[in-house]
Amino acid sequence: MPSQELDARGLLCPEPLMLARNRLRGMGAGDILFIRATDPSTVRDFANLCRFMGHEMVDQSVIEAEFRFWIRRA
Structure with missing residues (x-):
């Protein structure tokens, strides 16, 4: 089960990557981020x-x- 979710549908590169990177920074080690994207x-x-x-x-x-x-945060 994911710790957090990120909806990046409709966004184009590099926005989904930047949002995911920022979200992962705020998460704890071992937490899982679930991402939905269309790009x-x-x-x-x-x-x-x-x-x-x-x-x-x-x-x-x-x-x-x-x-x-x-994605599981390191």
Whole structure:
């Protein structure tokens, strides 16, 4: 179960990435952020965010052109 949710649907790069990064900064280690987005570039952006910041991409899926991500904060 996610600790927080972020609705980034309708937003374009780099806005979803910046919002997620700021939200993750305010969360505790081990907390999970659930993100919904519609910009296809978020698949690459959130994978890179996790790699560079040490967060874990717990899961991701695509449902009817909506990209969903579960990220565990490092």
